[in-house]
Each structure stands twice: as C-alpha cells, then as structure tokens.
Amino acid sequence: MLRFFLLAAVALVGAESARAQHAARNSQLHALFAEEWERGLREIPENASYQGDNRYNDRWTDLSLEAIARREAADKAALDKLRTIDRAALSPADQMNYDTFEWQLQRTVARQGFREYLQPIGHQGGPQTADGLAEVLPFASIKDYRDWLKRLEALPTVIDQTITLLGEGVKAGNVPPRVLMQRVPAQIAAQVINDPTKSPFYRPFIRFADSIPTTERAGLQEQAKQIILARVVPAYRKLGEFFESQYLPKTRDGIAVTDLPNGRAYYDFLAGYYTTTDLNAEQIHKIGLEEVARIRAEMEKIKTETGFKGSLTEFFTYLRTDPQFFHKTPDALLTAYRALSKRIDPELVKVFKTIPRMPYGVRPIPDNIAPDTTTAYYQPGASDGTRPGYYYVNLYKPEVRPTWEMMPLSLHEAVPGHHFQFARGLEMPDAPMFRRTAYFVAYGEGWGLYAEQLGYEMGLYTDPYDRMGQLAYEMWRAVRLVVDTGMHSQGWSRERAIEYFTDNAPKTRQDIVNEIDRYIGTPGQALAYKIGQMRISALRAKAVRELGPKFDLRAFNDAVLETGSVPLEALERHIDAWIESEQTGSGEAGAVPGSNR
Structure with missing residues (x-):
C-alpha cells in the first residue's frame, strides 16, 4: 500500500510538472503574440487607428529605407523566436494559434525579397x-x-x-x-x-x-x-x-507582374499567399474555365425564365442598359442600399444560431476615390467595439450601378458576409489579438462569396433578376480566375481580359475596366474568392453527406466562422473535427480559441 501511495505521489508530481511546463510554453507564446501585436501598432500607426487604438493618431508609418530595413529584421527575429517554442508542448488551441502565426510570419519574411515597398x-x-x-x-x-x-x-x-x-x-x-x-x-x-x-x-x-x-x-x-x-x-x-x-x-x-524582376516567382508566391493553397496558375486557370462554363449554363436557364428572346450576350446588354435596373440619383441609390440592408437583417436567423453583437452601417465611398475604385467594400469595426463596421457603397455614376447586383453585393460586403466574419472574429475573447483581427483572403473572401449564396436559404432572391444578379456575381469571381492568370502568366493583354469579362458577365463596362485594372495592380488577390468559396462549399457538401439528417445548416455556418480567419487547410481540419463531434453528439469541435461552443 505504501508503495502505491509513493507511486501515486510521484505521478502527481510529474503531472503537476508537466502542467507547469505546458503553462509556461503557452505563456511564452502569448507573450510573443502580445509583443508583436504592439510592435505592429507602433510601427504602422494607421493600422492602430483602424483598430480603434488612438495612441498613435499623431503620426504616420515611417517609410524611410532605414525604417523598412528595421521592420524586416524584426519580422525575421520574430519568426526565429517563435521557432524556439516547442509546438508539441502547447494546448490544441495554442497549436492553432502557433500554426496561424507561423504561416503569416513565414510569408511576411518570404515576400521581403520582392521589395514591394x-x-x-x-x-x-x-x-x-x-x-x-x-x-x-x-x-x-x-x-x-x-x-x-x-x-x-x-x-x-x-x-x-x-x-x-x-x-x-x-x-x-x-x-x-x-x-x-x-x-x-x-x-x-x-x-x-x-x-x-x-x-x-x-x-x-x-x-x-x-x-x-x-x-x-x-x-x-x-x-x-x-x-x-x-x-x-x-x-x-x-x-x-x-x-x-x-x-x-x-x-x-506591360501589365504582367512577370515583367518585374523575379516576376514569375513573385506571381507564384502571390497565388499561394492569397489562396492559402499550393495550386499553381495553370491549375487555377483551368478551374476558372470550368466554372465559367458551368455558370453560363445556369444563366441561360434564368434568361429563358425571364422570357427574354435574344442571345445571352444580348441579355447582358439588356441588363446593363435598361433604365428599369438603375436609380437616377446617388441619394436614391444610397437610400435603396440602406433599405436593402434592413431587409436582410431579420432573415439572418434562418441560417445562423450566433448573431454578432457589433452593429454595422452603410456609407457612401468618398467622392475623391469613387471613380477609380470598386462597387463597394467593407471597413471592419474597431477592435475595442468603439466604432461599428461600415459597408461602403459606390454612388459614382448611378446609371452604371444596376439594381440586380445590390442583393449579392450586400450579402457579401455587409451581412452575413464580411461584417459577420470580422465581428465574430472580434468576439473570440480568449484568442490573441492577431487572431481576432486576422484576414486571410481565401477564407474572408471565400466566406463573402459563400454568403451571397445563403440568400437562397434566407428567401431573398425573390425574382429571376435577383437570381441573375447572384449568378452574375459568382461569374464575376470565376472570370477572375481566368483573366488574372491569363494576364499575369499566359500573356493576355488588358483588352483581351476586358473582352473576356464582358462576354461572360453582365457587369457594366465602368465596373469591368476598374476590376481588370485592379487585377493588374494587385496580382493574385482576385484568385482567392472563388477558390475559398469552392472549398467552403465542398466542406458543406461533405458535412451534408456524412451527417445526413443530423446536418444543421445554422450550426455549420457558425462552425465555419468560429475559427476566425485562418488558412483554408486549418479550416478544413476544424470542420472535419466538427463533423466528428456532430456524429458522436459530443458538441465539441476541438481547438477553437475563444469559441463559445
């Protein structure tokens, strides 16, 4: 009996020692997170302002070559410091934090060689x-x-x-x-x-x-x-x-990023960075061509449903030009966007169990940038909750802003798209700040495009023109896969990209030219949307297949958002764990920092 108690005491001491080491590793990791977060706010004061941290509101980022070199050295040092921490000794939640932080730092250091500054x-x-x-x-x-x-x-x-x-x-x-x-x-x-x-x-x-x-x-x-x-x-x-x-x-x-020094390697890097996958330009181009063909077939069905007698090209011209699809003044367009947002809000409970607490508003894009920018964008709220999120809409030339695009656009940029994604991330109370505010393009924009499709379950696509708008927006993102890779890796001209876009989507020429120029100026970024949406949709299909009658769309959507923004591989691991937990009835999906599950 005495020997049993001695062995038990030794085991207890060993367990306590292991727990202490485990806590020390976690503490070391979170100290690094906090240190790097503060460095980011201090060195990039504009980012601090966007986060609602007003300590550095009297200054701008130092763009001197010396300051840039210091920041690059500090990024390398942070990655080295992270790798001194034993990942295996961390909790499951902190292993996800570690992996996400390492992914970001590795690519921050890798892109230094391309001298984007x-x-x-x-x-x-x-x-x-x-x-x-x-x-x-x-x-x-x-x-x-x-x-x-x-x-x-x-x-x-x-x-x-x-x-x-x-x-x-x-x-x-x-x-x-x-x-x-x-x-x-x-x-x-x-x-x-x-x-x-x-x-x-x-x-x-x-x-x-x-x-x-x-x-x-x-x-x-x-x-x-x-x-x-x-x-x-x-x-x-x-x-x-x-x-x-x-x-x-x-x-x-030239327009191709491959014209730059080391440009081909740069485009390969950007494609992987934005999509968080190992897909190459040729594979992405092929996916795009297949998606364009699929969506065109769906558009033909909608055209027939409306009773339009001409070709799909003629139908696009009709959608771009008929006065019934346009508001006459910027004020009328803004009023319509705000009314549409109020129409969406009460339907959210059909597809979510968890509604974020942070509110959002609808604002016009400032006049001085509206002619050269996109149809809309979202500005996240302050991380401390002192400023709501804002959905910015472009009121420049209302005669080129069709009403049929307003529903999918609002679902993407506001709710349940980017506003839900960013607001839910901020509501992970136990997660480090870099996780609460993270933005991986494939996850974030993939979610936004997926959110457009939730309009069907929410009962918001009530006529064929609304449904055509949804298909037009999905086509827009499929076209991106073709034209971005076309211009930057296959020698396409700007004019060819504009023509391809015009032939396959009913967006107005104003938007199409601005979009093509955006892809030229930010190569690779546009690839993330469709790739991310396809991965999220595939995970949903897998969950439906494996859970059968146990599948709950509201729970699935919550599960996708509860990780915060992460690389797609991390999201896939999380959803696999969620499916297993739903099958067993345990209700625990695993390592989600700050999860309310």
Whole structure:
C-alpha cells in the first residue's frame, strides 16, 4: 500500500510538472503574440487607428529605407523566436494559434525579397488618398483634432519618403504598369487646392462633435487652414510634379507582374499567399474555365425564365442598359442600399444560431476615390467595439450601378458576409489579438462569396433578376480566375481580359475596366474568392453527406466562422473535427480559441 501511495505521489508530481511546463510554453507564446501585436501598432500607426487604438493618431508609418530595413529584421527575429517554442508542448488551441502565426510570419519574411515597398503608390491608394484615414478617427475630443493636425504637419515627410521609394523603384526596374499610373495624377491634383476649406483633409473641421467647446473650434479651423496651405498643398504639388515629369514616363508598358524582376516567382508566391493553397496558375486557370462554363449554363436557364428572346450576350446588354435596373440619383441609390440592408437583417436567423453583437452601417465611398475604385467594400469595426463596421457603397455614376447586383453585393460586403466574419472574429475573447483581427483572403473572401449564396436559404432572391444578379456575381469571381492568370502568366493583354469579362458577365463596362485594372495592380488577390468559396462549399457538401439528417445548416455556418480567419487547410481540419463531434453528439469541435461552443 505504501508503495502505491509513493507511486501515486510521484505521478502527481510529474503531472503537476508537466502542467507547469505546458503553462509556461503557452505563456511564452502569448507573450510573443502580445509583443508583436504592439510592435505592429507602433510601427504602422494607421493600422492602430483602424483598430480603434488612438495612441498613435499623431503620426504616420515611417517609410524611410532605414525604417523598412528595421521592420524586416524584426519580422525575421520574430519568426526565429517563435521557432524556439516547442509546438508539441502547447494546448490544441495554442497549436492553432502557433500554426496561424507561423504561416503569416513565414510569408511576411518570404515576400521581403520582392521589395514591394518600391511601389508605394497604386491607382487605388497611396499618400494621395491619405485623407481617407479620417473616416475611422473619432474626432470626439480636442486631442483627436490636434492629433490630426500633427499628422497633417508630418505629411511632407511621408511624401518625401514616397518620392525616394519611387526613385529607388525606377533604379531597380520595379515599377507599375503605366495604364494604371495614368489615373494617379488626377488623384494627386485633387489635393492641390487654393481654398483650404475645400481640401479633403479639412473635412473633420466642417462639423464638430458637441463635445468640442465652441470656443476652441475657430482656432482649430484656423490651424488646419494654415497647415493645409503651408505644408500639405506644397507637398502634394511637389509629388505631382515629380510623378508626372520623372516617374510616369518610367513606368512600364506591360501589365504582367512577370515583367518585374523575379516576376514569375513573385506571381507564384502571390497565388499561394492569397489562396492559402499550393495550386499553381495553370491549375487555377483551368478551374476558372470550368466554372465559367458551368455558370453560363445556369444563366441561360434564368434568361429563358425571364422570357427574354435574344442571345445571352444580348441579355447582358439588356441588363446593363435598361433604365428599369438603375436609380437616377446617388441619394436614391444610397437610400435603396440602406433599405436593402434592413431587409436582410431579420432573415439572418434562418441560417445562423450566433448573431454578432457589433452593429454595422452603410456609407457612401468618398467622392475623391469613387471613380477609380470598386462597387463597394467593407471597413471592419474597431477592435475595442468603439466604432461599428461600415459597408461602403459606390454612388459614382448611378446609371452604371444596376439594381440586380445590390442583393449579392450586400450579402457579401455587409451581412452575413464580411461584417459577420470580422465581428465574430472580434468576439473570440480568449484568442490573441492577431487572431481576432486576422484576414486571410481565401477564407474572408471565400466566406463573402459563400454568403451571397445563403440568400437562397434566407428567401431573398425573390425574382429571376435577383437570381441573375447572384449568378452574375459568382461569374464575376470565376472570370477572375481566368483573366488574372491569363494576364499575369499566359500573356493576355488588358483588352483581351476586358473582352473576356464582358462576354461572360453582365457587369457594366465602368465596373469591368476598374476590376481588370485592379487585377493588374494587385496580382493574385482576385484568385482567392472563388477558390475559398469552392472549398467552403465542398466542406458543406461533405458535412451534408456524412451527417445526413443530423446536418444543421445554422450550426455549420457558425462552425465555419468560429475559427476566425485562418488558412483554408486549418479550416478544413476544424470542420472535419466538427463533423466528428456532430456524429458522436459530443458538441465539441476541438481547438477553437475563444469559441463559445
């Protein structure tokens, strides 16, 4: 008996020691997560502002070559530090955290070799659109306004650093396509004004929150006017002159990313990075061609259902041009988007058990970027809950914004698409911040496209034109697989890509040209949507097949979102575990940090 108690005591001590080591490993890992999160906020202050962290609202990211080198060295050091932690000794939840963090860091370090910082200006963003940051700032205190004034004071430094990077890009032959950069001079010119109150940077000073004393307002306005005229406008004038006379003539004639130094390896990297798979360009192109053919057949059925007598090409022209499909004014279009969102909201309980707590709103895309940007986008809420999510809609030229696209667009960008995905991620209370705010494109955009299709279960596609809109949006993402790989790996011209898009989808030419230019400017990113959606849909089909009558769509959708944004391989492992738990009735899917399951 004594020997039994001694053995038991030894086993107990051993178990306690193992638990202590386990806790120490977990603590070491989370300390690294917290350290890197803070470094990211400190070194990229704009990201801190987007997260609702206002500590760095008085500064911009340091774009000097020295600061870039320091950040790259710190990324490598973080990866080395992560690998000193014994993954096998971690809890299942922290193994997922470890794997996700390692995936991100490995690719952050790998892409350093492509020197992306040498192209600091794109046709959809750069210092010429820096005023857009004000959209997410609180402007609820005098300090908020003074922080913005400090940022305005510092803009000339940012622009000088940008000019240096542009010059280095020219030396290295790392420059963007001219067809995109021809859009940029007008964007820069919009910042060069004579009346400071017309500057986009002045917008926060037009209307003050009630919390700002009236005695302070005139002084803040006067400071803003002086800084804009003395600092901001001259800096943008300098950028404009440099851009048009020295940079634009040196941009490249070709559109393929493979024209860049080491460009083919770069495109292979981007395809893997965005899709989180090992699919190559040729495989993705083939998948795209197959999906385009499948969806065209479905479109033919819808065309027949509407009673339209012409060809599918003629039907597309009808959808693009008939006045019944368009609102006449920007205000009418915005009102319609807001009403549509309210129509969607009460139907969400049909396909989800868990509704995120964070609200969302609908806003117009700012006028100064609307002509060159996409149909809509989503801006996540602040990580501390102090700012809701926003669904931004493009009101530029309402005559090219058809009503039949509004339902799938809203399901994708707002609810239950990106808003659910980001808001649910923030509601993982035990997960590290990098997991709560993560954005893997294949998961996030795959979910958005999958969410468009949930409109059927929600009873929202009530007529054939709505259903045509859903197919048009799915076709849009299938076409991307073909034209992105076509332009960047198979020698397609911009005109051929536009023609292929036009032949296979009813989106208007304004959108099609903007989309093709987006794929030229951000190669590989557009591949993630359809690949991600197909993987999520395949997981759903697998769950239906293996669970039979036990399958619950609401529970499946919750299970997809409860991981937060992860690489597709991690999502597949999680859903496999969820299926097993549903089969056994255990109700536990496994390692999900912060899960409410």
